[in-house]
Amino acid sequence: MNSHPDQAELALLLEAIAQTYGYDFREYSEASLQRRLVQWLSRSGCSCIEEARSRILGDPEVFEGLLRGLTVNVSEMFRDPQVFKALREQVTPHLKTYPFVKIWHAGCARGEEAYSMAIVLEEEGLNGRYCLYATDVNREALSKAREGVFPVKDMQLFTRNYQQSGGRSSFSDYYTARYDRALLSPLLKQRMVFASHNLAVDHVFGEMQLVLCRNVLIYFKKQLKDRALRLFDNSLAPGGFLCLGMQETLDGREIAPRYREIAPGTRIYRKGYQ
Numbered sequence: 001m002n003s004h005p006d007q008a009e010l011a012l013l014l015e016a017i018a019q020t021y022g023y024d025f026r027e028y029s030e031a032s033l034q035r036r037l038v039q040w041l042s043r044s045g046c047s048c049i050e051e052a053r054s055r056i057l058g059d060p061e062v063f064e065g066l067l068r069g070l071t072v073n074v075s076e077m078f079r080d081p082q083v084f085k086a087l088r089e090q091v092t093p094h095l096k097t098y099p100f101v102k103i104w105h106a107g108c109a110r111g112e113e114a115y116s117m118a119i120v121l122e123e124e125g126l127n128g129r130y131c132l133y134a135t136d137v138n139r140e141a142l143s144k145a146r147e148g149v150f151p152v153k154d155m156q157l158f159t160r161n162y163q164q165s166g167g168r169s170s171f172s173d174y175y176t177a178r179y180d181r182a183l184l185s186p187l188l189k190q191r192m193v194f195a196s197h198n199l200a201v202d203h204v205f206g207e208m209q210l211v212l213c214r215n216v217l218i219y220f221k222k223q224l225k226d227r228a229l230r231l232f233d234n235s236l237a238p239g240g241f242l243c244l245g246m247q248e249t250l251d252g253r254e255i256a257p258r259y260r261e262i263a264p265g266t267r268i269y270r271k272g273y274q
C-alpha cells in the first residue's frame with residue numbers, strides 16, 4: 001500500500017474488527033497501534049485500505065496474522081530482576097500461609113514470566129501447592145508458551161536475571177540445551193494452565209492470591225486500563241497482590257484506594273482487607 005490510511009480510516013477498520021471478531025483494539029494507545037497497523041498494511045500487499053479491510057474481515061487467517069502484528073510479545077525470564085527478588089522475599093512468605101495458591105499472569109506473552117514464577121515458587125517451598133494461570137490474547141504466543149522452548153542464545157540473559165533476582169540454584173538446572181534451542185524442564189509446566197483471555201472483552205478469571213500484568217497496560221488508553229484493573233481487583237482475594245510493570249502504576253486509578261505498594265518503586269501492590 002503506497003499511502004498511509006488516515007486516522008478515520010483506521011478507526012473504521014478497528015470498529016469493523018471489533019464487530020466481526022470480538023477483538024477490540026479501539027482503546028489501545030494510538031501511536032504504537034497505528035505504527036504496527038501501518039507496518040502490517042505495507043507488508044500485506046494490499047493496494048488500498050478497502051482491500052485490506054475486506055481481506056481482514058473476510059478471512060480469519062488474515063486477521064490472525066494481523067493480530068500477531070498488532071501485539072508486542074517481547075519479554076524475558078526474570079525481567080526486572082529486582083521485582084522477582086521482591087516477589088521472592090516479600091510476597092512468597094504470605095503465599096506460603098495458604099494451603100493452595102492461585103496466580104494469574106495476564107498478558108503472559110510466551111510464558112517467560114510464568115516459568116520464572118514457577119521457579120521462584122518451587123525454590124521457596126510451595127512445591128505442588130499452586131496453580132499458575134497464564135493468559136494472553138495472542139494465540140501464537142500462547143502456543144509457544146505451552147512448548148516452553150526458547151532460543152539458546154537467550155539463556156545468558158535469563159541466567160543473569162535469575163542470579164540477580166536471588167535464584168537459589170543454577171539456572172542451567174531448569175533447561176536442556178539442544179542445538180540452538182533450550183527446552184525448559186517439563187516439571188515447571190505441571191502446574192500451569194495456558195488460556196486465551198482478552199482484557200478488552202473477557203471477564204473475571206477466578207479468585208487469585210496474586211495477579212501479574214506487566215508491560216501490558218502501557219499499550220492501553222485510560223478506559224481500557226481501568227477495565228483491566230477492575231478485572232484484577234475483582235479477581236483478587238483480600239490481602240492479595242497485584243504486580244504491574246515498572247512503567248505502570250496505580251496512582252490516580254479508580255481501584256488505588258484499596259491498595260498500597262509493598263515497598264516504594266516495586267510496583268507490587270497489596271489489596272486491603274475491608
Ligand SMILES: C[S@@+](CC[C@H](N)C(=O)[O-])C[C@H]1O[C@@H](n2cnc3c(N)ncnc32)[C@H](O)[C@@H]1O
Pocket residue numbers: 071072073074075076079106107108109110112113135136137138141197198199200213214215216245
Ligand atoms: C510486552 S508483552 C509483556 C509480557 C510480560 N508480561 C512481560 O512483562 O515481560 C505484552 C503482552 O500483552 C498481550 N496483550 C495485548 N493486549 C492484550 C489484551 N487485550 N488482553 C490480553 N493480553 C494482551 C500481548 O499479546 C503481549 O503478549
